[in-house]
Amino acid sequence: MKDSEIILGIDPGTLVMGYGLISVNKSSVSVIEMGVLQLSKHKDHAERLHLIFKKMESLIKVHQPVAVAIEAPFFGKNVQSMLKLGRAQGVAIAAAMMSGLHAVEYAPRKVKQSITGRGNATKEQVLTMLRHTLGIVEDVRFMDATDAVAVALCHHYQGKTAQIKKEHGAPAAKVKKNKATWESFITSNPGRIK
Secondary structure (H helix, E strand, C coil): CCCCCCEEEEEEECCCEEEEEECCCCEEEEEEEEEEEECCCCCCHHHHHHHHHHHHHHHHHHHCCCCCEEECEEEEEEEEHHHHHHHHHHHHHHHHHCCCEEEEEEEEEHHHHHCCCCCCCCCCHHHHHHHHHCCCCCHHHHHHHHHHHHHHHHHHHHHHHHHHHHHCCCCCCCCCCCCCCCHHHHHHHHCCCC
16 A cells, blocks of 8 residues: 555435545545535536536546445436436446546445444434544535545445455455255244244
8 A cells, every 4th residue: 555545435416426535544544525516406417427427537637546436326216316326326437437447336235334333324323433433524414425435435444354354364255155045044043933
């Protein structure tokens, strides 16, 4: 690792895109910049996508991140909203790739688990942990920005986990998958069956 590395976190959206940049060095993690790109005043969806791309280009050019972490869209009932969100995420990934960066996706549950220890944590609980961990003093109205910082921090934690496993000789990539059956579940969990 260089003296410090910058990770760009993105919380994609077609109305509001959150972004957060953290600087990581051997002894600390700090927030460099966080904010939101307001897109709701632009009615044309293609124009919104163009603005997302330009913002990504600008953030990458100014801050020179080594990694881009993007929150994966959650599955909703509204198909049109999901399509638009997927396009916004795709444009952000394309902008990262155009700058020679690989964008890594993290499910919302994975981000929450990484930051709070609970995959079903609320946005407020994530914000509380970020305030404690990074000293963020941010208005709750900008939850999309703090979500983006959480995605960047999650990426850092995942890299750190892989590094620790590598240093201690544990296998980093291979995980043996057991074929679960009802019989093995009942045998392993006799108290859960009534």
